[in-house]
Amino acid sequence: MALLEVADLDAQYGRIRALSGVSLTVDEGEIVTLIGANGAGKTTTLRSISGLLRPSRGTIRFAGDGLLKLTPDGVVRRGVGHSPEGRRVFARMSVRENLELGAYTRASRSEIAEDFERVLTTFPRLRERLVQKAGTLSGGEQQMLAIGRTLMSRPRLLMLDEPSLGLSPILVQTIFGVIREINARGTTILLIEQNARQALSIATRGYVLEVGKIVYADSAANLMASEAVRAAYLGG
């Protein structure tokens, strides 16, 4: 049984159709990537899974339970972490407070302390910035904070929306290295990227979204090899 199972999802903003019949699955331990152009519906898919957006049709199941009836905080409690597009760190709060908020749903102080240490080991830069306001961090540091903050909920599934957006090539390498590391430690990952080549290089499988529909679904290797995908998303 898949960890995450999305079936026949329709979603709209007002009268504008954003998703039509999107289905996808993510198995435990995988890195699955969702690629596509701007406005193809990638973010809408993630927001539907998180409960930030109510789809008009379809089902979303996580570890066997339906998610659609839950509020976003309920989805987090089930073990789905979502690091949103644009990082969305709490700019007027310190780095430490941002990380603490990431663990909002958890009770065990010792486990939280353990994960706090682990996040700071993964992102040593954040350790130097703990007391600084998140709004004063550089773009790359904010991205690290956004991912670290989501990890603090100890999610079974980590959803990342454009983690490489606006980062320098070196930082992109760092972030992708970290994503692989997080996955190797046992967290399943659903990754949205415009940087398709980079995303497919670390993913097990991938889906291609075009105007709200899934047009290709295959292993990452096959997608990389596909003429059509290469032409449209990998620059030939």
Next chain:
Amino acid sequence: MDVFYQQLINGLSLGGIYALIALGYTMVYGIIELINFAHGDVYTLGTFFSLAILTGLGVSGEVHGLALVGVVLVTMLAAMLLCGITGVLIERLAYRRLRNAPRLAPLITAIGMSFILENVMQLWKGPSPISFPAVIPNPSFQAGGVEIAAKQILVIVLAIVMMVALQLFIRNTKMGKAMRATAQDRDAAQLMGININTTIAMTFLIGSALAGAAGFVSGVYYGTTWFFNGFEAGLKAFTAAVLGGIGNVAGAMLGGFLIGLVEAFATQYIPQGAQWTNVVVFSVLVLVLVFRPSGLLGEAVPEKV
């Protein structure tokens, strides 16, 4: 100089009441960007609840010694609780379902809520001013040539204690952090696992409870109340919140005390000042906003996208 210090004390007492009310305006605005016009009426309701509780306790005049401490604490805490519940109910019944509606809808609803509360209070105690028992005995303390009444000390001390407690709560507790996070970015807060219905209800609970405390204190201070009490006090407290930077908790406190001081000094130093206080108060607001549109402590935050 004595007159100056005398008005300083008067201004701080007035300001303490404004500041307590202003906190509710600013907290609610900070978290859901709504100017809660019903808030001034929740404050009036605080005086009404206090009056009912005092009547229930059989208190109709001065109380002394330990009994005084008991009466003050019981009445104030009960008024805070009742006002807090009222605030939560208002949010639940009137504002929550409009959370994603165009901004004008909740605003007009808030005005409607204000009318409802005023009319309920008019039905309850009638249209005329009613007297409030002078619970606090009236020994005045002399310091230099300045006379400080016991009730003024009570107002100032209570206001400061509650503000410090509020700051500690917002800064250090898990719920306080969740409230700040919700105010900064509601979606991101939800992705942390914060239930925003709870944090918003909590904001109304605390803001309205502070208005309840202000209601009790103002009843004791002025010795009178009536159903329309909250209109002017609410307007001035709202002015205080804007003056300090709406959405900013420290700003509301500063603004409250400033408005109180401006009012006291205007009464003293401007010929026929008592008639001009409101003109002066609102002129100060206009002037500050011309030079600092986001208020004294407000940050110029770009419009959220």
